[in-house]
Amino acid sequence: xxxxxxxxxxxxxxxxxxxxxxxxxxxxxxxxxxxxxxxxxxxxxxxxxxxxxxxxxxxxxxxxxxxxxxxxxxxxxxxxxxxxxxxxxxxxxxxxxx
Numbered sequence: 001x002x003x004x005x006x007x008x009x010x011x012x013x014x015x016x017x018x019x020x021x022x023x024x025x026x027x028x029x030x031x032x033x034x035x036x037x038x039x040x041x042x043x044x045x046x047x048x049x050x051x052x053x054x055x056x057x058x059x060x061x062x063x064x065x066x067x068x069x070x071x072x073x074x075x076x077x078x079x080x081x082x083x084x085x086x087x088x089x090x091x092x093x094x095x096x097x098x
Contacts, residue, residue: 020077027073031066038062 041059045051 027069030069034062034066034069 038059041055041062045055
């Protein structure tokens with residue numbers, strides 16, 4: 001039986017703020033789903049000699065989806081950090097000047 005909090009540790013919910021915990025959970029679930037779908041397509045293709053154009057296209061698009069998820073995870077966090085830095089810098093400069 002899984003110990004409580006094991007899923008939360010898997011998604012690294014304790015590593016960041018609440019909004020990033022939710023984002024990370026969605027990203028991991030999407031990556032797991034894409035990996036399972038790609039494995040199913042690969043398994044189906046191993047046992048069928050004929051090629052299926054629809055499955056080929058789905059496999060290529062799943063590769064693209066995984067790439068986009070990784071890119072948005074990395075570069076989205078960089079943009080988010082820059083926006084937070086701008087907001088904190090702006091908050092520091094808005095005080096009364098004497």
